Amino acid sequence: MSDTPNSLTIRRPDDWHLHLRDGAMLKAVLPFTARQFGRAIIMPNLKPPVTTVDQAKRYAAEIRDALPEGSTFQPLMTCYLTDGADPDEIARGHEEGVFTAVKLYPAHATTNSAHGVTDLDKVAGVLERMQRIGMPLLVHGEVTDQDVDIFDREAVFIDRVLAPLLKRYPELKVVFEHITTEEAADFVSADASGRLGATITAHHLVINRSHIFAGGIRPHLYCLPIAKRERHRLALRRAATSGAAPFFLGTDSAPHPVTAKESACGCAGVFTAPTAVEVYAQVFAEEGALDRFEAFASLNGPRFYGLDPNPDTITLDRTGQTVPDIVLSADGDAVLPFRSGERLDWRLVPES
Ligand code: DOR
Ligand code: ZN
Numbered sequence: 001m002s003d004t005p006n007s008l009t010i011r012r013p014d015d016w017h018l019h020l021r022d023g024a025m026l027k028a029v030l031p032f033t034a035r036q037f038g039r040a041i042i043m044p045n046l047k048p049p050v051t052t053v054d055q056a057k058r059y060a061a062e063i064r065d066a067l068p069e070g071s072t073f074q075p076l077m078t079c080y081l082t083d084g085a086d087p088d089e090i091a092r093g094h095e096e097g098v099f100t101a102v103k104l105y106p107a108h109a110t111t112n113s114a115h116g117v118t119d120l121d122k123v124a125g126v127l128e129r130m131q132r133i134g135m136p137l138l139v140h141g142e143v144t145d146q147d148v149d150i151f152d153r154e155a156v157f158i159d160r161v162l163a164p165l166l167k168r169y170p171e172l173k174v175v176f177e178h179i180t181t182e183e184a185a186d187f188v189s190a191d192a193s194g195r196l197g198a199t200i201t202a203h204h205l206v207i208n209r210s211h212i213f214a215g216g217i218r219p220h221l222y223c224l225p226i227a228k229r230e231r232h233r234l235a236l237r238r239a240a241t242s243g244a245a246p247f248f249l250g251t252d253s254a255p256h257p258v259t260a261k262e263s264a265c266g267c268a269g270v271f272t273a274p275t276a277v278e279v280y281a282q283v284f285a286e287e288g289a290l291d292r293f294e295a296f297a298s299l300n301g302p303r304f305y306g307l308d309p310n311p312d313t314i315t316l317d318r319t320g321q322t323v324p325d326i327v328l329s330a331d332g333d334a335v336l337p338f339r340s341g342e343r344l345d346w347r348l349v350p351e352s
Helices: 023-036 053-065 087-095 120-133 150-168 182-190 209-213 230-241 273-286 290-305
Strands: 007-011 015-018 039-042 074-080 099-104 137-139 174-176 196-200 247-249 313-317
Touching: 007 290, 015 023, 015 247, 023 053, 023 273, 039 053, 053 074, 053 087, 087 099, 087 120, 099 120, 120 150, 150 174, 150 182, 174 182, 182 196, 182 230, 196 230, 196 290, 230 273, 230 290, 247 290, 273 290, 273 313
Parallel strands: 015 039, 039 074, 074 099, 099 137, 137 174, 174 196, 196 247
Antiparallel strands: 007 313
């Protein structure tokens, strides 16, 4: 494409859905995110999950301690919703500026979700309070009924869970996290209220379900929600590159040791953090939509969350780069980045 510019400067983006883990893994993966993003919504699915204000404060302090010298990256903490959650504790965390949002994992939907919600009626008091105080609910949108085909779990979730939830709490702010289907993109587009948003990962813009089985089983492309058919990938690309307000960047970067991925029962999660912003930029360039990249990456998210965009900028150029082969943590774990060892068109220009 001859009219693709050689460099692009945008407001510094944020990552509205990120798994950082803790301990040595946190230290190994955080610098990649801090290099690109001003802020990130930090997922609370640690072992044990982050369910109290004190736990979130301690986790935020651990993240800040692991930041490279001079970094101004800000972790935005979330509370892991459980059946027994206390509305007062959650509201206090929000008021004190500790909890930005609450994460809903339907019980057993994905990695470390065993403590998730078994029945939304059990958390009605929490949801009512969140609605009242304007605290967003971040939803892992898959039904957990094993009788529903894994590729249908997101679309079925819309009808069975999300639409009724939005009806029951008409003012509740909801983010439909890491959407993977045309049905989800259409559902979010159709909501004109402004209180429903959606994050879209970099990898779901690049791979469809066939890639997971290209030449053999590729465990590093397995995540939940699982990548769907090509028509869904194309719908996600249309939604993201539209620049429309409800769609914003959320990598769902989810590092797991290679040994946990390459196993008889491999964990779900794709580790995109090392080159996330560059992978997204390439998608927008391929779609001839670089003029809408800033809206998706840096403006729509803060607007949804009621925050200002980051004050500074980043610059990408078309020098290109090779994705690192492997990332090592200090305790010996190796993690394979998305597109490991491959060439990308774009590079984030390092700060001088
Ligand atoms: O693939 C995933 N990995 N999906 C999730 O929802 C959780 C995440 C993780 O924590 O590894
Ligand atoms: Zn996630």
